[in-house]
Amino acid sequence: MVEAKLKSHNVTVMVPKFLKVMCTFIQNHLDTEGIFRVGGACQRINALTVRIILLLDLMKRIYLNLNSFTILTLPEYHERR
16 A cells, blocks of 8 residues: 545545556556547447447347247147147
8 A cells, every 4th residue: 555645635545556556657648649538439439339239139139039939839839729
């Protein structure tokens, strides 16, 4: 554990060393563009997420339809009716 100063509250707290190292690194590279700084990446990720959700929904519907079709075509189903 190491001390870290919270400038917004003028307080010093104890945090894990790796957390302080990572936060310091990010503060020193705020002007660097990268995966976490490019706005277009968020839009592409959101669009991809929507496409994946729609695909999963479609796959679920196909599975349910095939499952229903299989049950309805089984002789045992019609014998019980």
